[in-house]
Amino acid sequence: xxxxxxxxxxxxxxxxxxxxxxxxxxxxxxxxxxxxxxxxxxxxxxxxxxxxxxxxxxxxxxxxxxxxxxxxxxxxxxxxxxxxxxxxxxxxxxxxxxxxxxxxxxxxxxxxxxxxxxxxxxxxxxxxxxxxxxxxxxxxxxxxxxxxxxxxxxxxxxxxxxxxxxxxxxxxxxxxxxxxxxxxxxxxxxxxxxxxxxxxxxxxxxxxxxxxxxxxxxxxxxxxxxxxxxxxxxxxxxxxxxxxxxxxxxxxxxxxxxxxxxxxxxxxxxxxxxxxxxxxxxxxxxxxxxxxxxxxxxxxxxxxxxxxxxxxxxxxxxxxxxxxxxxxxxxxxxxxxxxxxxxxxxxxxxxxxxxxxxxxxxxxxxxxxxxxxxxxxxxxxxxxxxxxxxxxxxxxxxxxxxxxxxxxxxxxxxxxxxxxxxxxxxxxxxxxxxxxxxxxxxxxxxxxxxxxxxxxxxxxxxxxxxxxxxxxxxxxxxxxxxxxxxxxxxxxxxxxxxxxxxxxxxxxxxxxxxxxxxxxxxxxxxxxxxxxxxxxxxxxxxxxxxxxxxxxxxxxxxxxxxxxxxxxxxxxxxxxxxxxxxxxxxxxxxxxxxxxxxxxxxxxxxxxxxxxxxxxxxxxxxxxxxxxxxxxxxxxxxxxxxxxxxxxxxxxxxxxxxxxxxxxxxxxxxxxxxxxxxxxxxxxxxxxxxxxxxxxxxxxxxxxxxxxxxxxxxxxxxxxxxxxxxxxxxxxxxxxxxxxxxxxxxxxx
Numbered sequence: 001x002x003x004x005x006x007x008x009x010x011x012x013x014x015x016x017x018x019x020x021x022x023x024x025x026x027x028x029x030x031x032x033x034x035x036x037x038x039x040x041x042x043x044x045x046x047x048x049x050x051x052x053x054x055x056x057x058x059x060x061x062x063x064x065x066x067x068x069x070x071x072x073x074x075x076x077x078x079x080x081x082x083x084x085x086x087x088x089x090x091x092x093x094x095x096x097x098x099x100x101x102x103x104x105x106x107x108x109x110x111x112x113x114x115x116x117x118x119x120x121x122x123x124x125x126x127x128x129x130x131x132x133x134x135x136x137x138x139x140x141x142x143x144x145x146x147x148x149x150x151x152x153x154x155x156x157x158x159x160x161x162x163x164x165x166x167x168x169x170x171x172x173x174x175x176x177x178x179x180x181x182x183x184x185x186x187x188x189x190x191x192x193x194x195x196x197x198x199x200x201x202x203x204x205x206x207x208x209x210x211x212x213x214x215x216x217x218x219x220x221x222x223x224x225x226x227x228x229x230x231x232x233x234x235x236x237x238x239x240x241x242x243x244x245x246x247x248x249x250x251x252x253x254x255x256x257x258x259x260x261x262x263x264x265x266x267x268x269x270x271x272x273x274x275x276x277x278x279x280x281x282x283x284x285x286x287x288x289x290x291x292x293x294x295x296x297x298x299x300x301x302x303x304x305x306x307x308x309x310x311x312x313x314x315x316x317x318x319x320x321x322x323x324x325x326x327x328x329x330x331x332x333x334x335x336x337x338x339x340x341x342x343x344x345x346x347x348x349x350x351x352x353x354x355x356x357x358x359x360x361x362x363x364x365x366x367x368x369x370x371x372x373x374x375x376x377x378x379x380x381x382x383x384x385x386x387x388x389x390x391x392x393x394x395x396x397x398x399x400x401x402x403x404x405x406x407x408x409x410x411x412x413x414x415x416x417x418x419x420x421x422x423x424x425x426x427x428x429x430x431x432x433x434x435x436x437x438x439x440x441x442x443x444x445x446x447x448x449x450x451x452x453x454x455x456x457x458x459x460x461x462x463x464x465x466x467x468x469x470x471x472x473x474x475x476x477x478x479x480x481x482x483x484x485x486x487x488x489x490x491x492x493x494x495x496x497x498x499x500x501x502x503x504x505x506x507x508x509x510x511x512x513x514x515x516x517x518x519x520x521x522x523x524x525x526x527x528x529x530x531x532x533x534x535x536x537x538x539x540x541x542x543x544x545x546x547x548x549x550x551x552x553x554x555x556x557x558x559x560x561x562x563x564x565x566x567x568x569x570x571x572x573x574x575x576x577x578x579x580x581x582x583x584x585x586x587x588x589x590x591x592x593x594x595x596x597x598x599x600x601x602x603x604x605x606x607x608x609x610x611x612x613x614x615x616x617x618x619x620x621x622x623x624x625x626x627x628x629x630x631x632x633x634x635x636x637x638x639x640x641x642x643x644x645x646x647x648x649x650x651x652x653x654x655x656x657x658x659x660x661x662x663x664x665x666x667x668x669x670x671x672x673x674x675x676x677x678x679x680x681x682x683x684x685x686x687x688x689x690x691x692x693x694x695x696x697x698x699x700x701x702x703x704x705x706x707x708x709x710x711x712x713x714x715x716x717x718x719x720x721x722x723x724x725x726x727x728x729x730x731x732x733x734x735x736x737x738x739x740x741x742x743x744x745x746x747x748x749x
Contacts, residue, residue, distance in 0.1 A: 057105025349396025
């Protein structure tokens with residue numbers, strides 16, 4: 001049964017003390033800890049009695065604590081020891097009479113399934129003859145030593161299931177068997193009930209069993225059927241939990257049902273209090289501590305958090321449907337509690353959305369609520385969310401994971417949001433536009449520009465129709481589209497949109513606004529891409545100054561502005577000015593966003609580039625490798641950012657004369673850029689130029705020339721004949737011709 005350690009502890013306690021209580025979750029000598037029905041208390045007591053029956057020569061007496069204990073003791077004494085107390089004595093005196101004349105040797109008295117300790121307390125002085133073992137769902141007095149039981153460990157749970165269905169069946173579907181144990185919360189009663197059910201149905205797969213449980217939950221017949229062979233005083237999960245439910249008053253039931261709306265995860269107690277602002281916090285604490293914890297219906301997870309067992313959570317959700325409303329304002333108790341829960345979760349989701357860039361501090365603040373926030377997507381809860389608030393049932397989680405750089409976890413939230421909003425509100429709604437924008441932003445951050453562009457265009461069209469052409473939300477999407485065009489090498493379109501966005505934001509929001517700083521940053525970055533460095537610098541300085549004033553010195557937007565300025569200085573070969581800015585932005589990004597954020601990889605790559613340009617190759621290489629490894633883990637192996645980092649690492653190897661290591665990286669980056677960005681993209685031209693440089697340095701002139709010519713053609717078309725990068729490719733081609741002339745004595749263009 002997976003309780004060998006507990007059996008040893010129990011024996012030790014019984015040999016040391018006259019009174020021992022079994023309740024649930026861990027073992028302590030003074031205070032009891034939470035537990036629940038179905039945890040295996042009766043089974044443990046039975047196993048102990050069987051294992052140690054030889055040492056109890058005076059007998060083992062098993063009594064049902066729910067019935068008259070004194071009367072049972074007298075009847076046992078009469079039946080087995082021929083002890084007949086005088087009828088003139090009251091029951092307590094009769095018990096004492098019997099105990100004084102009990103047979104020789106150590107005796108064990110088991111009081112199984114005790115609900116009311118007060119009923120047996122007067123008898124305890126009479127029972128000094130016995131070792132007394134109590135099984136109970138409640139926590140008893142401090143004078144009683146306690147052994148608290150927790151759910152089984154995963155391995156022990158699997159072993160218990162295996163004892164019912166056989167090792168071959170478990171091995172055949174080991175993954176499903178583990179999931180089944182997890183679904184049952186590793187609760188012995190649940191495992192036994194399902195195990196016995198599966199034993200009767202040899203052709204039923206564990207996967208199908210899981211599917212059936214998912215559909216019918218606690219009402220599945222496997223968890224409701226009774227079996228006379230079972231040890232527990234209650235032979236179904238519902239019956240076990242019903243005993244505790246019947247002891248609760250209305251306010252206690254209400255709190256238990258509210259807790260069932262939270263996810264199966266630690267629940268910060270302040271969230272519970274926020275759901276019930278009309279209740280006195282001390283009253284809620286008393287119900288929590290003196291009722292739910294005492295009856296082992298709730299687990300204290302530490303640090304102000306609490307959690308329900310998954311099956312108890314299911315049980316309270318069933319009871320939620322039957323709960324009476326607190327007043328006539330609500331049709332049911334279910335509606336009242338769900339609306340209270342939704343109100344708190346929606347407020348948290350809106351707080352997350354208001355933050356442009358989540359910092360580590362923000363993530364730490366919101367993380368305990370995230371799994372509970374996810375519960376709002378369930379149909380039972382979402383039906384009570386208004387149309388205006390519908391989007392927040394999904395956006396909070398999406399923005400949280402996106403802010404952590406966990407893009408794969410963010411995407412399903414936006415996709416599900418789009419599906420639900422369309423179904424309820426139709427295709428033409430601002431919530432649709434916002435959700436499409438969220439999804440497009442996610443694609444953009446992943447370098448999936450081709451997927452982002454049509455979504456941005458759809459949002460621009462919808463917002464223009466619904467809000468008019470002059471609106472901050474329209475300016476916002478123009479800026480987003482401009483970034484896509486910039487990365488696609490469509491610089492004229494990008495500049496036009498950025499100038500429109502900047503002008504609109506200044507007029508509608510004022511010249512001093514974070515959105516204006518973003519516009520300035522984006523426009524400056526575009527000018528830098530075009531080699532218009534003198535136009536870019538004052539815009540970057542203006543944006544940096546504005547960010548510091550409006551957002552404070554310690555803000556992700558400030559780190560971005562510093563990074564952009566450092567990039568400009570690097571391109572201008574102002575290395576001494578660039579390095580402290582790169583170091584500052586790297587340190588700030590790590591502090592604010594965390595060591596594993598995608599933006600840290602960008603900062604590492606930029607600093608490594610600077611070191612490469614300075615000839616500090618040994619310092620550059622580990623930074624390039626670290627950035628490449630991070631982005632592969634965070635973004636996947638096929639991504640424009642990965643291509644850039646492969647190119648940069650290959651360039652470093654080329655400068656070091658490590659040609660054999662450089663070439664496959666250049667080829668991999670070039671192939672990735674062509675695949676992701678298209679054959680005519682400026683980044684493809686850069687890759688062609690870099691590979692041609694490698695071939696030229698190796699004397700492979702015939703292979704280099706067509707690459708230079710192809711790169712030059714793209715640069716002239718996309719960037720113009722006088723762009724610094726175009727000029728650089730032209731100079732490289734001239735160097736190739738010069739090298740060929742020197743080698744052959746011939747020069748021909």
